[in-house]
Amino acid sequence: MVTVAQRIERVWTMVRTVHDPELPYLTVEEMGMVRGVTMRDNQIVVSLTPTYSGCPATDVISEDVENAVRSVEPEAQVEVVLSPAWTTDWILPSAYEKMREHGIAPPEGQSADRAFLTGQGKVIPCPFCKSKDTSMVSAFGSTACKALFKCNACLEPFEHFKCI
Amino acid sequence: MTEGQHLQIILRLGDDALVLGQRLSAWCGHGPVLEEDIALSNTALDLIGQARNFYTLAAAREDQGRDEDQLAFFRTDKEFQNHLLLEQPNGHFGDTIVRQFFFSAFALERCAFLSRQLVDAEVAGIAAKAVKELQYHWEHAAQWIVRLGDGTTESHEKVQASIDHLWSYTGEFFNADEVDAAGAEAGLLPNLAVMRKAWNARVEACLAQATLTCPEDGWMQRGGKQGIHSEHLSYMLAEMQVLPRTYPDATW
Incomplete structure (x- = not known):
């Protein structure tokens, strides 16, 4: 049985x-x-x-x-199930390294922090060269969950998994 | 609040999201730059997703054998109860941004309330998800208002004209009818007089930063919530609904 x-x-x-x-x-x-x-x-x-x-x-x-x-x-x-609403805080730690390997900067910190919401006031390191000299091109990316960034050091564009 | 009014409130929330989502989706492939094309399409996607959640809930509650698609595709213009602002044509990019700016300021405040109220847990669940998305929509629109208003002489004049034109559609947000009053009384909907203050503060602060002028209230449009629409909605629905109405059994 x-x-x-x-x-x-x-x-x-x-x-x-x-x-x-x-x-x-x-x-x-x-x-x-x-x-x-x-x-x-x-x-x-x-x-x-x-x-x-x-x-x-x-x-x-x-x-x-x-x-x-x-x-x-x-x-x-x-x-x-819609409630409680999904948050990036629920993404498992094992996913973070896999995202970086695929050129996506993972969410940074807790989603509750207002500053992370728009990607402003927060350093998003480049997943390729690790430089912290990056800037947001657009808060909207190829899928609903990502924003567009570019690295000012290696000049590569990359995507950032938004914190919500 | 009667059961019928409760259902109507959920449908109205879905209608606002669907009508604006459908309008914005028409920008896909036509945005002024690639990033804006993506941003407006993403916003459309969020709104259509929110509409689906509200319609699915409404369909389950009314228990008439309808589903989200029937509510979206098989209701007539007079059955839609969205605010008139949302059905206004896309116009140029500035018109679209001003429409988005006015609505996002309202939707964000409304949704924050919906996510906190304890009267309807399922509405609160949908709202808790939506409020995070609406925050992005608001930021995006507000940033463009500043860029266009405080940009070139031409961009300033054009966006001010969009504001002056669309202003008359903003009064309806705060014009409580019986359903709004009953919803507010029951604690499901916010008090619209309180909402108006929050909305004005948001909008005025951003317009001031953008060196734009906040218009005075004149004749304010109304009727959308009662199903009396501008002619634009009927044309939009005709396009949106033609396929499922022509082939009601089509699946994909």
Whole structure:
């Protein structure tokens, strides 16, 4: 007999295989989007929190998670939980180094700090040459979660994962 | 606040976000520079996402078998209850920025209240997410107001003309009807008189920094919240809704 704890652990194992379609080197768990796996009315429920209201990847991620977990739990449900709102503070530390390796400056510090919100008053080091001489080109980037920066030292443009 | 009024409040929040999101999405591929193209498209994406959240909630609450798409694509112009400002055409870049500036100042204050109220936890959840996005929209618009107002003679004149033209659409934000009053009474919506002070302070401070003049109130437009719109909304909806209305069973 498989216990509930074992079933939940098995689902977690499958959830951990799902990657963010826009940041494919990161899993949705590393992104802090998985709020939990629980047993409700004898059914496994995976709770996900979207990063941005309009993030087009949210639907794809829900489907990917559903497909992954249903290989071990055919009746499993995926629910989207909006509250509490996702924050960059939930991104796991393992994601930070992976972001840098892929040329994205990870979020800096706690999102609660007002100064980080616009990327002003905060030094965002270049993920390529590590120089702190960088400037923001635009608060909006190629995806909802990123801002555009440039490095004044090595002159490379790079993206910064916004703190929200 | 009746159940019907509660539902109407959620729909209005969705309508504001969808109409402006649809308008802004028309800038995609037409922005004056690449960064602005991306910024306006990102803003559109945030707003359409917020609209989806409010519509999904409204559809679940009304329990009539409708979903977010039916609320967006199968309601007529008279059923939309967005503020008139949001349906005004994009015009030139300055017009779009002024529209965004006026609305973001309002939406940010409103959303902050919605995220804190304890009457409707699901609305608070959507708002808590949205308020972080609206902060970016406000910053972006406010920075452009300063750059255009305190820029060249031409940019100053053009953006002042946009402000003078769109000002008459800002009165509606603070014109409480029965639904607003009931929502405020119940603690779900902010008191619009209090909101007006916060909005004026935000807008006036930025306009002063931008060396722009804050217009006097004259004839102020109204009617959007009651479904009486300017002609622009109907054309916009015709374009937005034509595909699902022509092929109601289409999926992708």
